[in-house]
Amino acid sequence: MSSPFELTRNITIGQYLVRNSIIHKLDPRFKLASFAILLVGIAICDSYIGNLIGLFLSIYLFHLASIPVSYGVSGLKPAIPFMIIIGLMQLFLYKEMSPDNVIYWQLGFLEVSSASIKIVIISVLRFMQIIFLSSILTLSTSTTEITRGLERLLSPLQKVKFPVHAFSLIITIAIRFVPTFAMEMEKMMKAQASRGAEFGTGAWWQIIKRTTEMFPLIIPLFNVALARGEDLILAMEARCYTPGSSRTVYTQYKANGNDYVALLVSVGIVFVLVFIPYPW
Amino acid sequence: MANEPLLQVEDVSYSYKINSKETLQVLTDVSFSVQKGEYVAIIGHNGSGKSTLSKLLNGILVPEKGQVRVKNLLTSDRTQIKEIRRTVGMVFQHPDNQIVATIVEDDIAFGLENIGVPHDEMDARITGALEAVGMSEYRYRPPHHLSGGQKQRVAIAGILAMQPECLVLDEATSMLDSYGRDDVLAIMRKLHENGMTIITVTHHMNEVIEADRVIVIAEGKIAMVGSPREIFMRQQELESLHLDVPDCSRIAKVLHQEVSSFNATAMNPEEIVSEVKRLTHVNQEESKS
Numbered sequence: 001m002s003s004p005f006e007l008t009r010n011i012t013i014g015q016y017l018v019r020n021s022i023i024h025k026l027d028p029r030f031k032l033a034s035f036a037i038l039l040v041g042i043a044i045c046d047s048y049i050g051n052l053i054g055l056f057l058s059i060y061l062f063h064l065a066s067i068p069v070s071y072g073v074s075g076l077k078p079a080i081p082f083m084i085i086i087g088l089m090q091l092f093l094y095k096e097m098s099p100d101n102v103i104y105w106q107l108g109f110l111e112v113s114s115a116s117i118k119i120v121i122i123s124v125l126r127f128m129q130i131i132f133l134s135s136i137l138t139l140s141t142s143t144t145e146i147t148r149g150l151e152r153l154l155s156p157l158q159k160v161k162f163p164v165h166a167f168s169l170i171i172t173i174a175i176r177f178v179p180t181f182a183m184e185m186e187k188m189m190k191a192q193a194s195r196g197a198e199f200g201t202g203a204w205w206q207i208i209k210r211t212t213e214m215f216p217l218i219i220p221l222f223n224v225a226l227a228r229g230e231d232l233i234l235a236m237e238a239r240c241y242t243p244g245s246s247r248t249v250y251t252q253y254k255a256n257g258n259d260y261v262a263l264l265v266s267v268g269i270v271f272v273l274v275f276i277p278y279p280w
Numbered sequence: 281m282a283n284e285p286l287l288q289v290e291d292v293s294y295s296y297k298i299n300s301k302e303t304l305q306v307l308t309d310v311s312f313s314v315q316k317g318e319y320v321a322i323i324g325h326n327g328s329g330k331s332t333l334s335k336l337l338n339g340i341l342v343p344e345k346g347q348v349r350v351k352n353l354l355t356s357d358r359t360q361i362k363e364i365r366r367t368v369g370m371v372f373q374h375p376d377n378q379i380v381a382t383i384v385e386d387d388i389a390f391g392l393e394n395i396g397v398p399h400d401e402m403d404a405r406i407t408g409a410l411e412a413v414g415m416s417e418y419r420y421r422p423p424h425h426l427s428g429g430q431k432q433r434v435a436i437a438g439i440l441a442m443q444p445e446c447l448v449l450d451e452a453t454s455m456l457d458s459y460g461r462d463d464v465l466a467i468m469r470k471l472h473e474n475g476m477t478i479i480t481v482t483h484h485m486n487e488v489i490e491a492d493r494v495i496v497i498a499e500g501k502i503a504m505v506g507s508p509r510e511i512f513m514r515q516q517e518l519e520s521l522h523l524d525v526p527d528c529s530r531i532a533k534v535l536h537q538e539v540s541s542f543n544a545t546a547m548n549p550e551e552i553v554s555e556v557k558r559l560t561h562v563n564q565e566e567s568k569s
Binding site for chain 2: 142144147169172173175176179180228231232234235236238239240241242245246247248249250251252
């Protein structure tokens with residue numbers, strides 16, 4: 001049983017799991033690119049069969065990465081309230097003007113039709129696939145690798161003056177300071193709890209109660225963040241950081257056969273999902 | 281003098297703007313210079329202006345009046361700022377607030393990337409810097425799993441990898457426990473022995489014992505300059521500036537008052553022990569004769 005104050009113990013940034021699988025060994029640039037391609041495929045695909053194939057494949061990826069599927073399922077839990085809200089909105093508000101759309105129930109502007117039922121089911125399937133896929137990405141790639149990969153993938157944008165390095169530095173610093181702020185927050189919670197504040201009394205589904213409990217921490221946390229930010233700027237300047245100036249790169253990646261195969265397979269899957277006319 | 285000093289601070293004044301009308305004068309006409317290979321301690325109590333002074337040394341702040349030269353480069357010349365900061369590396373007070381990356385080796389690479397060190401050279405420099413601070417085994421660790429002292433050692437390694445000629449430590453030990461402090465002080469000693477110029481800014485008298493020269497700052501001015509031994513002898517002046525003398529110096533002085541032949545300038549345990557041994561020896565000789 002963990003106490004509500006032990007924030008740092010539960011911290012899993014990027015929830016990286018050390019394994020020795022093919023998925024883990026992929027070049028992060030290629031892994032991110034494949035992930036993006038698959039996401040597009042899933043977003044476009046609107047048939048039952050296509051989405052079921054996608055779901056099956058994303059579960060199979062857990063096996064390839066030698067990660068238990070339960071990790072992906074536990075990622076679904078916090079998304080359930082949002083899935084229900086979005087599902088209800090789609091069920092009652094979605095309208096389609098087509099001859100074979102059967103309307104089952106209607107009240108004012110609310111209506112339930114065969115098309116809206118279909119879209120609810122499809123979006124639940126899509127949601128699951130996206131959560132599974134992003135779980136595999138974050139479980140098999142350390143945050144450091146993700147930011148490095150992202151920086152390298154975005155580097156062509158430098159030609160159009162997009163500050164790629166600054167962008168990835170922001171992400172890195174944000175990740176770097178998560179445990180620091182968690183520790184800071186732990187201290188503040190203890191200090192406030194010792195003066196009578198209540199934390200962690202709401203159950204996990206009492207979102208509003210749990211959020212309002214955090215309000216007294218927000219201002220002091222901002223305060224601390226700004227102070228730390230100022231220090232960090234000095235330290236970075238002292239190490240010759242000048243935004244926008246040319247710099248060299250420490251980590252170099254070299255893609256091998258597996259990386260190209262992963263990319264090709266992803267493109268292949270997208271073709272299967274999007275371009276085959278499934279009957280349902 | 282044949283040797284050009286590494287660092288020259290000439291008649292420097294600095295003030296902070298509080299609001300549009302009021303300013304707070306922190307430094308007034310401060311001058312000193314630091315030779316290559318010297319170990320200088322700048323000491324003063326809170327609000328004496330010592331931290332501002334340290335930030336002037338690598339051009340983070342530019343003096344309002346007077347000038348700071350690093351190897352004859354003016355810190356007010358912004359085109360030379362990279363060269364100046366490559367020469368004068370700086371370690372700050374808070375170990376947590378100077379680490380940029382999520383992995384130790386990436387953090388050390390950060391400075392190298394900024395100054396454009398080619399990739400092939402980086403690896404050796406990172407290895408060397410981590411060895412110098414005894415943190416080689418932590419190379420692939422995330423920094424939040426390290427203790428305060430270890431983080432500070434990583435911060436020092438991040439500077440060392442850039443191969444500066446001078447290391448400025450701005451209260452770098454004040455947030456550390458005694459073990460972490462001893463580690464950092466040992467690294468400073470080792471670097472100094474290898475020829476690095478070191479400037480440490482502190483308010484702990486115990487940390488200045490090993491310095492070649494101590495500069496005492498009070499109310500924005502240099503109050504005293506001298507070797508640690510000379511400074512510690514002026515206990516009353518130090519106390520009027522809210523500064524302590526190290527425990528050993530204090531003991532030596534008390535003993536000197538009781539036994540006038542006891543050397544009052546002893547400032548570390550070894551010297552006190554050897555004084556005690558010397559005097560007991562003298563006493564035995566006297567009682568024999």
